[in-house]
Amino acid sequence: MTKPLGIILAGGLATRMGGGDKGLLQIGGQSLLNHVIDRLSPQVSGLALNANGDPERFAEITLPVIPDTIEGFAGPLAGVLAGLDWAAEQGADSIVTAAADTPFLPRDLVERLTAAAEGQTHPLVLATTPRTGDEALKSGGSKRVNRHPTFGLWPVALRNDLRAALNxxxxxxxxxxxxxxxxxxxxxxxxxxxxxxxxTPDDLALAEKLLEQA
Structure with missing residues (x-):
């Protein structure tokens, strides 16, 4: 299977950080976004950044910056659609998405997502992690995993279906x-x-500490 294209989703409003681009915040002397790029780029055939507004603020990143292709802030699915539209222009069959504020994303993200899609006509897979401790108790055992909807494998073939759903x-x-x-x-x-x-600012401080274990 050909490697998918990668799309970094940076379209969030960052309200709990006071606005702005969370991906440009730094840990370990590098922006969160650069940490994401370092981990994701070896796994994909090409990489772009989904972000709205003036793309010049990401000039140092040297990636294509693609805005949402539907109007209004429609959340992460709008970023997925923008990525799918861009991938269609590149002649690609699928994309893998990752959030711009997740500096420790798995180095085998694409491998595990594509393995889970084996046999699907249109590969569509979301990343999950096990629920443990308090999380499992709060869910009453009804949900054994946490789904991470900004991390997924998405088929270009379903982009117009997604567009209609968003509209x-x-x-x-x-x-x-x-x-x-x-x-x-x-x-x-x-x-x-x-x-x-x-x-949050506390999350940023924690990320700085976790960087030593990553």
Whole structure:
């Protein structure tokens, strides 16, 4: 199977960080975004950044910057659609997405997602991690995994279906993936959750500490 294209999703509003681009915050002397690029780029055939607004603020990143292709802030699925539209222009069959504020994403992200898609007509897989401790207790055992909807393998063939769903008001990722028999790929969460994302100043301080274990 040909490597998919990679799309880094940086379209969030970052309200808990006071706005701005979380991906440009730094740990270990590098931006979160650069940490993501370092981990994802070897796994994909090409890489682009989904972000809205002035692309010049990402000039040092040297990646194509692609805005949402539907109007209004429609959440991560709008970024997925933008990535699928860009991939279609490149003649690609699929994309893998990752969030711009997750500096420890798995180095085998694409390998595990594509393995889980084996046999699917349209590969569609979301990343998951096991629920443990308090999380499992709070769910009453009804949910054994955490789904990470900004980390997934997505088929270009379904981009117009996704566009129609978004135009109809759909915003929740898993509602759309479940409609299309989406699968899940399980990732270990030890020594910590590889999908840990930076939402607050405290998260940023924690990420600095976790960097020593990554």
């Amino acid at each position: 109809d008001g759909l915003r929740k990722v898993v509602l759309w993936t479940d409609q299309h028999d989406g699968r899940e790929a399980l990732f270990p969460a030890e020594p910590f959750d590889p999908f840990f994302n930076v939402n």
